[in-house]
Amino acid sequence: MTTDILPHAQAAELAETFGLLSDPTRLSIVLSCRDGERSAGEIAQMLGTSPSLTSHHLRLLRGARIVKSERRGKQVFYALADACVRDVLTIMIEHQFTHAHEPAQST
Amino acid sequence: MTTDILPHAQAAELAETFGLLSDPTRLSIVLSCRDGERSAGEIAQMLGTSPSLTSHHLRLLRGARIVKSERRGKQVFYALADACVRDVLTIMIEHQFTHAHEPAQST
DNA sequence: ACAACAATTCAACAACTGTTTAAATGTTCG
DNA sequence: CGAACATTTAAACAGTTGTTGAATTGTTGT
Secondary structure, eight states: OTTSOOOHHHHHHHHHHHHHTSSHHHHHHHHTTTTSOEEHHHHHHHHTOOHHHHHHHHHHHHHTTSEEEEEETTEEEEEEOSHHHHHHHHHHHHHHHTSOOSOOOOO | OTTSOOOHHHHHHHHHHHHHTSSHHHHHHHHTTTTSOEEHHHHHHHHTOOHHHHHHHHHHHHHTTSEEEEEETTEEEEEEOSHHHHHHHHHHHHHHHTSOOSOOOOO
16 A cells, blocks of 8 residues: 555645645754754744744644644744654655765766 | 754755655656656656656656656656655655544644 | 657746735733 | 733735646657
8 A cells, every 4th residue: 555656635735745844944944853842932043034934834834743832831842743754854864965966867 | 963953055955855745746756656667658647647747847856866767768767766765755655644633733 | 761659848827835024912920 | 910022923025836838859660
């Protein structure tokens, strides 16, 4: 079943999830949660993005279960939602920066 | 190093790769290669997309080493580029359709 | 060389999406 | 309650991106 072709609708859902990782700012937000939870403000400060924009992206990421959130006092802390997310990031980084410096295929 | 935050430029590269998986049509093309190589024409026929559009997407995917190609006669056969791609797809499908049916987080 | 098939390229249009700015919500403490 | 802080929401603009249709390139066989 895992090797079958996914029906239209499911492929679209999956594509949407990948799409959330396809924006540099939003991906950086996710990556900033890789080594532990961070508050929305910390993330914004780290990346130099406005609190507004950061929050907007965090909402989308939370909606797709890429990150999870927990309020403690005034702050809301964000962390990667599960191991799948961490693994996908790790593998993709490997794919990109480990064996990806051979010249691109032309044929 | 794998748990550190990626610099701006590398995050952008990574985001671009995820972006290639973020379109339903293009993702379906990748998924159609999961159980072995397929010619451009076969893929187009399977998905019901025009040869033109299919080829356009395949070029982008090949450029990012998500698929690799090999011409045999008139046909050009495409396959997943490496295990990383296969793994990312598998994990993401698991993330999406296995433990993703709990109600979305509100806090 | 010509015809038939397979795949690719090109340019233009339409739709989507990230960003910004401003206003609003929620939380703690005096 | 009111002030200060942290985060969120909303609407509008600007830039990006997928799709289409026509023309082009490459390959095989006659």
